[in-house]
Amino acid sequence: MFVLIIVLAFAAAVAVIGRRRRLAAWLGSASLVALLAAGCGLLPQWLAIRLQGNPPTTVSTWGQKNVIVLLGAGSARKPFGGVEATIQAMPRIVRAVTLLQDCRHQQRTCLLEISGGDAEKAGRPEADIYRDIVVGLGVPNESLLLERHSLNTFQNAQLSVPVLEQARPDTIVLVTSAMHLPRATLYFEHFGIPVLPIRADYTSTDFSIIPTSGNLTLTDVLLHEYVGVLRYRLYEAMGWNGKPTKYDDRGMTH
Numbered sequence: 001m002f003v004l005i006i007v008l009a010f011a012a013a014v015a016v017i018g019r020r021r022r023l024a025a026w027l028g029s030a031s032l033v034a035l036l037a038a039g040c041g042l043l044p045q046w047l048a049i050r051l052q053g054n055p056p057t058t059v060s061t062w063g064q065k066n067v068i069v070l071l072g073a074g075s076a077r078k079p080f081g082g083v084e085a086t087i088q089a090m091p092r093i094v095r096a097v098t099l100l101q102d103c104r105h106q107q108r109t110c111l112l113e114i115s116g117g118d119a120e121k122a123g124r125p126e127a128d129i130y131r132d133i134v135v136g137l138g139v140p141n142e143s144l145l146l147e148r149h150s151l152n153t154f155q156n157a158q159l160s161v162p163v164l165e166q167a168r169p170d171t172i173v174l175v176t177s178a179m180h181l182p183r184a185t186l187y188f189e190h191f192g193i194p195v196l197p198i199r200a201d202y203t204s205t206d207f208s209i210i211p212t213s214g215n216l217t218l219t220d221v222l223l224h225e226y227v228g229v230l231r232y233r234l235y236e237a238m239g240w241n242g243k244p245t246k247y248d249d250r251g252m253t254h
Contacts, residue, residue, distance in 0.1 A: 001219040004035065007029050008033045038219040039211020047222040048203050052178040054183025055199040059179070061097060062108040069195070070096040070125035071156055071176040071184055072116030083122040085129050088177070093130055095200035096175045097137050113145040113163055115156045125149075151179070157187040161247045163192060168249060171196060177201045179221070183228045190232070190244035 009031040015024035030086075037043040073089035085093065096112055103110035112134065116126025125148040135141060147163050150156045164172060176184050178199035188195045205215055235241045 001034065001043075001216055001223060002115075005038075012167070022160050026246055035181040035211050035247070039215050040209065040212075041205040041212075041215045044215050044219040044222055045205045047219065047226070048179065048205065051129060051159060051182060051222060051225055052199075052202060053182075055178055055181055055197050057095070057191060057199055058102070059171075059173055059196060059198065062103050062106055063166075064112070065169045066103055066108055066110045066173065067113055067164060067167050067169040067170045068081065068096050068099050068103070068110065068154075068173045069113045069115060069160060069188075070130065071131065071153065071180070072114070072119075073175070073177070075118075075120050075122045075124065075126050075129050077122050083124045083129055085126070089126075091201035092175055092177065093133055093137075095198065096252075097134055097139060098174065098225060099173060099198065100139060100143070111143055111145055111167055111169070112139060113147060113149055113160065113167075115160055116153075117147075117149045117151050119151040127244040137200075153184050154187050156184070157191045157193060158244070160188070160193065161191055164247060173198055175200055179225050183225050183232070186229060190241065191244050192248075 009028070012024045012027035012031060015021075015027055042084055070092060072085075073092055074086040075083050076086055077083055082163075100112050114127040114130045114134070116130065118125045125146075127146040127148045131141075131144055131146060134144070137249050145167060147156070147159050150159045172193060172195045174181070174184060174195035174197050176186060176199075178201065181197045181199060185195060185197045201216065205218060206212070208215065232241070
C-alpha cells in the first residue's frame with residue numbers, strides 16, 4: 001500500500017510538470033485517499049474483519065490420537081549472536097503448547113508438529129528454534145514432530161503430508177494467526193489434509209486522525225494474505241498448482 005501511495009504521488013508530480021492539471025488532481029486525490037484510508041486505520045480494519053472472521057481458540061472435542069500443527073512466523077538473527085523466534089511467533093507457540101496441555105489433560109494422545117525451515121537464512125530452521133522454546137515450556141521431545149525444510153506456507157502443507165501420514169492422527173489441529181488461517185487452511189486442504197483451524201491471535205487496528213506507519217504496515221500484511229488466496233485460486237484455475245500428492249490417513253500417498 002505504501003508503494004502504491006508513493007507511485008500515485010510521483011505520478012501526480014509528473015502530471016503537474018507536464019501541465020496535465022486534471023490528471024494531477026485525480027492522481028493526487030487518489031494518493032491522499034489511499035494514505036488516509038490505510039494510515040488512519042479504516043482500510044486495515046475492514047480488511048482484518050473480512051479476512052479473519054471469528055475462528056475458535058480451543059478444541060471442543062479431541063480425537064483419540066491428535067496432531068497439533070504449529071506454523072512458524074519467522075526467525076531473526078540477534079545482533080549479539082544467535083537466532084530467535086520473532087515476536088509474531090510467540091502467540092502461536094503459546095497457543096500450541098496450551099492446546100497440547102489441554103489435550104493431555106483430557107487423557108488423549110497428542111503430538112505437536114512444528115513446521116518451518118530457514119526461510120530467513122538466519123542459520124537455523126524455525127522448527128529447531130521453536131522446539132527449544134516449547135521444550136523449555138515443558139513439552140517433552142518425544143511429543144514433537146519436526147518439519148525442517150518448508151520455506152513458505154504452501155510448503156508447510158506439502159511437507160507435512162509425510163509427517164502426518166506417519167503419525168496417523170484422528171484429528172489434525174492447525175495453529176496460526178487468525179489472518180493467516182484462511183490461506184493456510186486452503187493450502188492444507190489442497191493437499192487433502194483435513195484440519196481444524198485454531199487462531200493463535202487476532203489482529204485489530206488503532207484508529208488515528210494522523211496516518212501511522214503501523215496501520216500502513218498492517219494494510220500491507222493483510223493485503224499479502226488476500227493476494228495469496230487470489231493467487232492460489234488463479235493458479236488452480238489455470239492448472240499451475242500441479243497435481244499434488246494427497247494426504248492419506250492410512251499412511252500412504254496416491
